[in-house]
Amino acid sequence: MRTLINRPRHTDHTMHKPEHLKNAGLKTTLPRLKVLQLFEDGTERHLSAEEVYKLLSDAGELVSLATVYRVLTQFQQAGLLVQHHFDSGRSVFELNSGKHHDHIVCQQCGHVEEFYDATIEKRQEKIAAEHGFVIDEHALYIYASCTKQPCPNKK
Amino acid sequence: MRTLINRPRHTDHTMHKPEHLKNAGLKTTLPRLKVLQLFEDGTERHLSAEEVYKLLSDAGELVSLATVYRVLTQFQQAGLLVQHHFDSGRSVFELNSGKHHDHIVCQQCGHVEEFYDATIEKRQEKIAAEHGFVIDEHALYIYASCTKQPCPNKK
């Protein structure tokens, strides 16, 4: 996982956070910056509200849980984050890369792999059309077990 | 949807409910029979715990909500029912037909269409294998809108 040290300089492509918030029509506040920072650090791609709260708390960055929930929802509505509903019972968020993808979730360690398959995507459209529907969105979750035992992703 | 009228006679394949429960290693109790009956009637294929509870209550068949939850979980573990997690926030159950299928959920009316696509299924296996995983299970939910307005399934 990449660290924050020796981060590349700002460019049109890598804006810093305040710009992101401005563009999303959200005013620049400390809690919003901290939450966004966490996702942009990229250490963990898929985070639940509780995890965001814990990670910030552990880093001495206190943001109330209510605010974490509010901010995550706002970011998702603004298109900064996308939300997923894994079987775990709580939703997880990730930075919106602009590229749709689906997920493989390891049953041993919870590790998440991403994939995109054009064939599957096309077939879905076809199936929906055949049934008289147009797709708003879809979710494909593959729950799987690592073939290399013990699971190398398990820490 | 198929009706209960002119149901075929019992055969090895179409057992009546007490047999189902016996086979599943569950003792034959009134609440279990009532819940199973509801699903075997086939009027509604995909039911949440709350819906099962309401349908039974409305029919004068009182079964406590706690028992409905317990029984649904037991049936699912016994392989009589399968459980799905639509985006709604509550899980729904359906009779285990033995034939895997995925779902299209209408965003207008909540109507659920079922489909099976061999191409998608095969691709999933391939993708999992490529990533070093073997699939335990998967869920593909297509959230869609009816192209014929207004939605003909909306009651």
Next chain:
DNA sequence: TTCGCAAATGAGAATAACTATCATTCGCAA
């Protein structure tokens, strides 16, 4: 048939993951 008793149920308390309320604080435009 009737017993005995482990298993199942019902009523309601408890939990987990959110969501709403509201008094206080903060960001920012003037």
Next chain:
DNA sequence: TTGCGAATGATAGTTATTCTCATTTGCGAA
């Protein structure tokens, strides 16, 4: 700087589901 509407924190409230425990029930043994 100041003023004020938006954002936050603390906490109460919801919703879906699970747990606890006193009471009832299914069913094999007698």
